[in-house]
Amino acid sequence: VAKRVRSQKPASFGEREAVTLLARTFARSQRVGAEIDVGIGDDAAVLRARGSQLLVWTSDACVEGVHFDRRWLGLDDIGFRSFQAALSDLAAMGAEPIAALSNLILPAGFSEKELGRLSRGQAAAARSTRCPIVGGNLSRGGELSITTTALGRCTAPLLRSSARLGDELWLVGDVGLARAGLEILRRNLPASSGYRARCVAAWRRPRALIAQGSRLCGKAHAALDVSDGLSGDAARIAEASRVRIVIEEPALLRSFAPELGRAAALLGVSALELALYGGEDYALLATGARAQRPRAAKRIGRVERGRGVGLERLPGEKLHELGAGFDHLTAQSRGGREARARAPR
Amino acid sequence: VAKRVRSQKPASFGEREAVTLLARTFARSQRVGAEIDVGIGDDAAVLRARGSQLLVWTSDACVEGVHFDRRWLGLDDIGFRSFQAALSDLAAMGAEPIAALSNLILPAGFSEKELGRLSRGQAAAARSTRCPIVGGNLSRGGELSITTTALGRCTAPLLRSSARLGDELWLVGDVGLARAGLEILRRNLPASSGYRARCVAAWRRPRALIAQGSRLCGKAHAALDVSDGLSGDAARIAEASRVRIVIEEPALLRSFAPELGRAAALLGVSALELALYGGEDYALLATGARAQRPRAAKRIGRVERGRGVGLERLPGEKLHELGAGFDHLTAQSRGGREARARAPR
Numbered sequence: 001v002a003k004r005v006r007s008q009k010p011a012s013f014g015e016r017e018a019v020t021l022l023a024r025t026f027a028r029s030q031r032v033g034a035e036i037d038v039g040i041g042d043d044a045a046v047l048r049a050r051g052s053q054l055l056v057w058t059s060d061a062c063v064e065g066v067h068f069d070r071r072w073l074g075l076d077d078i079g080f081r082s083f084q085a086a087l088s089d090l091a092a093m094g095a096e097p098i099a100a101l102s103n104l105i106l107p108a109g110f111s112e113k114e115l116g117r118l119s120r121g122q123a124a125a126a127r128s129t130r131c132p133i134v135g136g137n138l139s140r141g142g143e144l145s146i147t148t149t150a151l152g153r154c155t156a157p158l159l160r161s162s163a164r165l166g167d168e169l170w171l172v173g174d175v176g177l178a179r180a181g182l183e184i185l186r187r188n189l190p191a192s193s194g195y196r197a198r199c200v201a202a203w204r205r206p207r208a209l210i211a212q213g214s215r216l217c218g219k220a221h222a223a224l225d226v227s228d229g230l231s232g233d234a235a236r237i238a239e240a241s242r243v244r245i246v247i248e249e250p251a252l253l254r255s256f257a258p259e260l261g262r263a264a265a266l267l268g269v270s271a272l273e274l275a276l277y278g279g280e281d282y283a284l285l286a287t288g289a290r291a292q293r294p295r296a297a298k299r300i301g302r303v304e305r306g307r308g309v310g311l312e313r314l315p316g317e318k319l320h321e322l323g324a325g326f327d328h329l330t331a332q333s334r335g336g337r338e339a340r341a342r343a344p345r
Numbered sequence: 346v347a348k349r350v351r352s353q354k355p356a357s358f359g360e361r362e363a364v365t366l367l368a369r370t371f372a373r374s375q376r377v378g379a380e381i382d383v384g385i386g387d388d389a390a391v392l393r394a395r396g397s398q399l400l401v402w403t404s405d406a407c408v409e410g411v412h413f414d415r416r417w418l419g420l421d422d423i424g425f426r427s428f429q430a431a432l433s434d435l436a437a438m439g440a441e442p443i444a445a446l447s448n449l450i451l452p453a454g455f456s457e458k459e460l461g462r463l464s465r466g467q468a469a470a471a472r473s474t475r476c477p478i479v480g481g482n483l484s485r486g487g488e489l490s491i492t493t494t495a496l497g498r499c500t501a502p503l504l505r506s507s508a509r510l511g512d513e514l515w516l517v518g519d520v521g522l523a524r525a526g527l528e529i530l531r532r533n534l535p536a537s538s539g540y541r542a543r544c545v546a547a548w549r550r551p552r553a554l555i556a557q558g559s560r561l562c563g564k565a566h567a568a569l570d571v572s573d574g575l576s577g578d579a580a581r582i583a584e585a586s587r588v589r590i591v592i593e594e595p596a597l598l599r600s601f602a603p604e605l606g607r608a609a610a611l612l613g614v615s616a617l618e619l620a621l622y623g624g625e626d627y628a629l630l631a632t633g634a635r636a637q638r639p640r641a642a643k644r645i646g647r648v649e650r651g652r653g654v655g656l657e658r659l660p661g662e663k664l665h666e667l668g669a670g671f672d673h674l675t676a677q678s679r680g681g682r683e684a685r686a687r688a689p690r
Contacts, residue, residue, distance in 0.1 A: 017457055022447070022483070025464040055400075057479070059448045059494060063486040102367070103404045103448075103492045112362055119370040134402070138367070141408040143487045147448045149404060149494045 046093070046157050056095035056152040060086035064107075064144040072185040075114055077204045079121025079146065084208045085227065086148035087129045088282040091213035092225035093159075095152030097131030102148060105141035118146070129210055158216055158223035158286065163241035167221055167287035169301035171255055172212045172294075175230055176271060177202035179278025180263035189266070195259035196266070206282045213284055215294050220286035229277040231322045233285055234301075234309045241287075244306030247276075247322070249313045255298040276311075276322065391438070391502050401440035401497040405431035409452075409489040417530040420459055422549045424466025424491065429553045430572065431493035432474045433627040436558035437570035438504075440497030442476030447493060450486035463491070474555055503561055503568035503631065508586035512566055512632035514646035516600055517557045517639075520575055521616060522547035524623025525608035534611070540604035541611070551627045558629055560639050565631035574622040576667045578630055579646075579654045586632075589651030592621075592667070594658045600643040621656075621667065 046056055062068055062082035070078070083100070090097055102122055106115065126133050131150060181203030184191050191200045209225075216223055222241055226233045230247065238245045249272065256271055264271035287303050301312075310319030391401055407413055407427035415423070428445070435442055447467055451460065471478050476495060526548030529536050536545045554570075561568055567586055571578045575592065583590045594617065601616055609616035632648050646657075655664030 021457060021461055022464050022481075025461065025468050055496075057444070057446065057496065059446045059480070059482045059492075061448055061450060061482050061484040061486075061492075063450055063484055065487065066485050099402075101402065101404045101494060103406055103494075105406060105408055105490060112366060116366055116370065119367050123370050135404070136367075137404045137406050137492070139406040139408055139490075140411050141406075141488060141490060142410065145450060145484075145486060145490070147404075147406075147482065147492045149446060149448075151400075151402065151496070 054154055054157060055098075056090055056093045056154055056157055057150070058086060058089035058093075059147055059149045060089065061145060061147040072182070073204060074121075075117040076121035076124070078144075079118040079123075080125045081121075081204065081206055082146040083122045083125035083148050084129070084206050084282065085280075086150045087125070087131060087208035087210065088206075088225040088227065090131075090150055090152040091209045091282075092223055092284060093152070093154060093157040094213045094217035094220075094223065095154040095157065096214060097129055097210060098151045098153055099132050099134045100126065100148055100150045102133050102136035102146070103139075104136070105139050105143070105145045105147075107142060107144055108140065110144065122146075122148075129208055154214075154217060156217055158213070158220055160222055160224050160237050160240035163222035163237050163243050163245075163287040163303050164289075165243060165303060165305055166289075167303040168290050168293060168299045169234070169245055169247065169303060170216075170220065170286045170288060170293060170297035171226075171230075171252075171283060171300045172216070172286065172297050173209050173226075173281065173283030174202065174257045174260070175226055175255075175281045175283050176260045176274035176278045177257060177263070178206060178280040178282075179203070179229075179274050180260060180267060182280075183267050183269075184263065187267070195262045198257075198259045199263045203280060206280065208282055209284050212294075212296050215296065216284065216286050216288075219292040219294055220288040220297075222288075223284055223286035226281055226283045226285050227279055229275075229279040230285065231276040231309060232279075235322070237285065237287065238307060238309055241303075242307070244304045245287075245301060245309045246304055246319065247301040247309065247311050248315075249311055250315075251298070252300045255300055399499055399502060400443075401435055401438045401499055401502055402495070403431060403434035403438075404492055404494045405434065406490060406492040417527070418549060419466075420462040421466035421469070423489075424463040424468075425470045426466075426549065426551055427491040428467045428470035428493050429474070429551050429627065430625075431495045432470070432476060432553035432555065433551075433570040433572065435476075435495055435497040436553045436555045436627075437568055437629060438497070438499060438502040439558045439562035439565075439568065440499040440502065441559060442474055442555060443496045443498055444477050444479045445471065445493055445495045447478050447481035447491070448484075449481070450484050450488070450490040450492075452487060452489055453485065455489065467491075467493075474553055499559075499562060501562055503558070503565055505567055505569050505582050505585035508567035508582050508588050508590075508632040508648050509634075510588060510648060510650055511634075512648040513635050513638060513644045514579070514590060514592065514648060515561075515565065515631040515633060515638060515642035516571075516575075516597075516628060516645045517561070517631065517642050518554050518571075518626065518628030519547065519602045519605070520571055520600075520626045520628050521605045521619035521623045522602060522608070523551060523625040523627075524548070524574075524619050525605060525612060527625075528612050528614075529608065532612070540607045543602075543604045544608045548625060551625065553627055554629050557639075557641050560641065561629065561631050561633075564637040564639055565633040565642075567633075568629055568631035571626055571628045571630050572624055574620075574624040575630065576621040576654060577624075580667070582630065582632065583652060583654055586648075587652070589649045590632075590646060590654045591649055591664065592646040592654065592656050593660075594656055595660075596643070597645045600645055 177199045181199035234245045260271045309322040526544035579590045605616045654667040
C-alpha cells in the first residue's frame, strides 16, 4: 500500500502515518493467508502460488489534477504512462509481467472518442511491456482516474529491505530527463526535436524497465524504481534496509544522459537537482556486490553502516545530508531543499 | 472490464458501447499472453498459472456520490461493503480468495481517524472472507474512491456464457432485501431491530457468498452475482450464453426471505420489484441440471431456446418480457420499468 501519494493540498496527516495505519489495520487480515511472502511496504506484494511460482502483484493510480494535467498530455499519453508506472513496480521487483487489469473512473461527459484514445494508450503500453490487459472495472465519478493493477511472476523478488553493507549503489536507466521534459512543457518551450524532444518524451512516454529489472535478479540485493527522484527513493532503500546510502556526485554526474546537461542549462537549474528530486523517470535503483554488477547498471554510490542518504561531492569530503524525502500527502518538505527543487504536479 | 458502471448523470455513450470499445482496444494487447483463459466480459479474468492452477482476478470500484453516500453509511460500512462487492465476483466464478489489494483515493482533509475507520471496515471484510489485504495504493483526489482488486483460485471457473438449454435457473442467497434497506434509510424510518434492521444490514453489510460459490463448482453450468437486480443480471447470462431465461414468478416468490414481504408492505412497493430491480444483494444466480442442484440453491426458473428474459406469472401464461437491463453509464432505462423501480444511488 501507498508507495506513491501525491498532492498539492496539505492534508491533516502524512503518507508515512497513513501507510503505518494501513499496514497495522490490514496486518490482522494477513494472518489468515499462509501464502504471502511480502505484504504491505515494498514495490509490490509477493504471493506464493502452489508449486514454486512466486506471484508479484501491484497497483498504481493516476488521478487527474493530482498526477496529470491534460494541458501537457494527450489522453493516449495518460493511458500509456499510467500503465508504465504500474509496470515499473513489477520491474523493480525483477518480475516478468503476466497480465493487468484497468480500472477507470470517468467523469460525466467523457466521450467514447476520449475513452478510445485513453485505452489505445493503455493498449500500446500493454503491448510494449508484453502485459495483456485482461479485465478491470469501469465507473463514473467526478474526476478521471486510472488505477492499473499488474500481476507478474518471478523466482526471487528484489526487495527494498535487502541492501547489504559494502554493496555498490547501481542506477539502471536515466534520471532527471522526465522532470526536465515537464519543465520544458510548463514554460511553453518548443520541443519538436533534439534534446528537448527527448526530455519531453521521457516524461510523456516513460518505459518500465522490465527486461533490465529481470536481469538484476540473482545479482542485485535490493531494488526499487525511481518514481519520486533519486534522493527520496534512495532514502526508502536506506530506511527499509537500515543502512546508509552514499550517492557519489562525480559518479552520478558521469551517469547522466548528455541531454540532461543541455536541458538543465536551458532551464537554468542544475542537472543534479533534476536527478535528485525530479521523479517520474522510472529508472531502477539497486544495490549489489561489485562483482555482480550487470552491464546496464552504473555505479553511482555505496552502502554504508548508518542511516539516511548522504551526497559525497568529492571523495573524502564531508557528506551533504539529503532530506528525508518528500511527503506527497502533506506536500511538505522534510529536508528543506526539495521544496524548492520540486514544483507541484 | 466494466461489469458495473453506475451513474446518475447521462453520459454521451453507454456501458455497452464502452465495454465493446475497451474489449476491442485491449484485444490486441491480449494476443501476447498465452495464459489467459477468460479475458474481458465475465465476472473476473481467468489466468493459467504454470501447472494446473487457474487464477481468477477481479476489480471493483466504489466512488463517493456514485456508489455510496455517507448519509446512510459509516466509513467502516463503506470499507466493508466495497470489499465484499469485489469478493462477490470471485464467489460468482466459484473461486477461493487468495488475497486482495486496496487502492484508495482520498479527498483533501480526509483525516487519519477517517482512514482508520474505512480501513477497519475493509479489514473486517477481509477476515470474514479469509482474503488478506496484501498491498495496494494510496493517492489524493477530489473524491473518495475505493478500488478493490482480488485474486482467487479455482479449478473450473463458473462463466456467464455456459448456460445450457434445459437448465434450471438457481438462486443462492436473498434478493431484494438490500434495496428495501436502502429505502428504509432514505425515508428515515426507524430500523433498530426486526425485519427493518435485517434489510438495512443486508444493504450496509452484504456478504460475498464465497463458500456457496465454491459449492456451485462442478454443479452449475453458468453463474454470476446479482449486483444490479435479478432482471438485469439474468439478462447478462441470457446474452452471454445466447439463451432465453424464464423467471417463474411463483417460484421466485417462494424464495423470498419473510422480511422482504414485510418491508415491501411498509414501503408500499412490491416485493417482486425489489427483487427484480433492487441490486446490491450479492446473491448468486446460476444455471444447472436439476439433478446437480445443491441444497443452498433454490430453483426460480429455467433456460430455454431464444433470447432475453421473460417473467412467467402463472404456469402456461404468456410471458411478461423483462427489459434489457439498466444502463448505468447513461442512466437510461431500456425497458421502461426499471426507471421507476430504481431510484438513483
